[in-house]
Amino acid sequence: MHRSIQIVLALLALVGASAQAVPVTYAIDPTHTWTTWEAKHFGTSTFRGRFDKKEGSVTIDRAAKTGKVEISIDLKSVNTGVEHLNNHLQEPEFFDTEKFPTATFVGTDFRFDGDSVSQVTGQLTMKGKTAPVTLKATGFNCYQNPMLKREVCGGDFSTTLNRTDWGVSFGAPYPVGSEIRLLIQVEAIQQ
16 A cells, blocks of 8 residues: 555655746748838838848746747848849938948847747837837747657748838828738747
8 A cells, every 4th residue: 555655645746846847949031031111102002021131049947837038039040032222221211231230129028829839029229229019929839859859840921010119101191001011930849
């Protein structure tokens, strides 16, 4: 009887220990992560572009329902598909990439729906100005990558912001609208 009590207690301790998750860190996979933006052109068609270079990490603690994300975006990698426009967006009236080559997002307020991240709120810094941004998830999932043999987590996140809050005011509201929709497709690999 004494031995069976010890076994039950050992099993309970093991179950309790496994129920307490620890924070897990993931590195942004640049081949599966894209930051794209949309703006209205003279209130008619939707003008789109993306940033080709980005890096960062995400730490998630599913048990505590907390996390932290740090992403850096190379603004010189802006890509609209039109070379002279890419160059114009790097000038002082837009991103001013000579003085401010990167934008950063640091998010520490994670919201969850079960085990899935549903929202991340943090601070976006661009052109030397910092303002709060909330990214809402339209999908979030984790899976065991069969090639990497590691967990990969990611989803689609979006927000709408006013670019003038960061001093990107040239041509606002015409020809390019002040409201910018950011669409972020992200996948990150467990480290």
